[in-house]
Amino acid sequence: MTDALHYVRMANAVGGRAEMIRYTFTLAERPWEDVLHRYEDAAEIGKKNPFRQFPYLVTSSGEVIPQSLAIMCHAASGTSAWPSDPALLTKALVVAQGAYDLYQAFGGFAADDLVAKKKFEERRAPQYFGALAAIYGERRFAIGETPTFADCIAREAIAWCVRRNEASKALLDGSEPLRAFIAHFDAVPSIAAFQAKQRAARELDPTV
Numbered sequence: 038m039t040d041a042l043h044y045v046r047m048a049n050a051v052g053g054r055a056e057m058i059r060y061t062f063t064l065a066e067r068p069w070e071d072v073l074h075r076y077e078d079a080a081e082i083g084k085k086n087p088f089r090q091f092p093y094l095v096t097s098s099g100e101v102i103p104q105s106l107a108i109m110c111h112a113a114s115g116t117s118a119w120p121s122d123p124a125l126l127t128k129a130l131v132v133a134q135g136a137y138d139l140y141q142a143f144g145g146f147a148a149d150d151l152v153a154k155k156k157f158e159e160r161r162a163p164q165y166f167g168a169l170a171a172i173y174g175e176r177r178f179a180i181g182e183t184p185t186f187a188d189c190i191a192r193e194a195i196a197w198c199v200r201r202n203e204a205s206k207a208l209l210d211g212s213e214p215l216r217a218f219i220a221h222f223d224a225v226p227s228i229a230a231f232q233a234k235q236r237a238a239r240e241l242d243p244t245v
């Protein structure tokens with residue numbers, strides 16, 4: 038049995054937090070399978086995940102792991118995608134949590150909440166994009182030359198905001214360090230292969 042990642046896939050095969058985890062499995066070169074749900078299945082989730090949230094993982098031995106960061110730790114421990122050196126792990130977590138905060142800041146308000154949208158665009162987005170740009174302006178990946186789970190979070194958090202928010206798109210367009218980071222991340226061979234597979238799947242069926 039393989040680790041099974043349970044989540045809700047959005048149109049165009051976009052997974053949000055699940056995408057960060059899929060990148061992490063990919064970077065770690067470890068297998069997993071996707072199990073897709075609908076939000077209407079929430080009652081079912083409660084039986085497996087006490088947080089009643091997606092994503093969650095059912096490991097090959099049947100253990101249920103909720104919370105995306107914990108799932109990433111499970112997925113990548115023992116590989117270069119999860120630093121074993123405490124100082125490097127700390128460095129990775131700075132980026133991981135900062136990028137996760139960006140994701141939450143944008144995901145945490147309804148599309149029609151214009152006050153929250155303004156606050157995000159004027160305050161939070163420049164704050165988080167600016168911090169990540171400062172970090173990636175100094176080094177290729179979160180900890181240096183080796184890509185880790187933290188870069189998986191940053192890659193998807195940036196993409197998530199940019200896909201849906203013009204102000205975020207403008208921030209990325211104006212940030213050479215962030216555009217360079219994305220180019221470096223997408224050029225990692227396992228990631229490039231994964232993204233090509235994703236593109237092919239979307240062309241066949243944009244709903245999966």
Ligand SMILES: N[C@@H](CCC(=O)N[C@@H](CS)C(=O)NCC(=O)O)C(=O)O
Pocket residue numbers: 053054089090091092103104105106
């Ligand atoms: N901290 C959790 C957050 C998970 C989360 O908020 N999931 C969303 C979907 S992507 C969800 O299930 N929302 C429904 C709810 O919270 O009731 C994680 O990182 O996995």
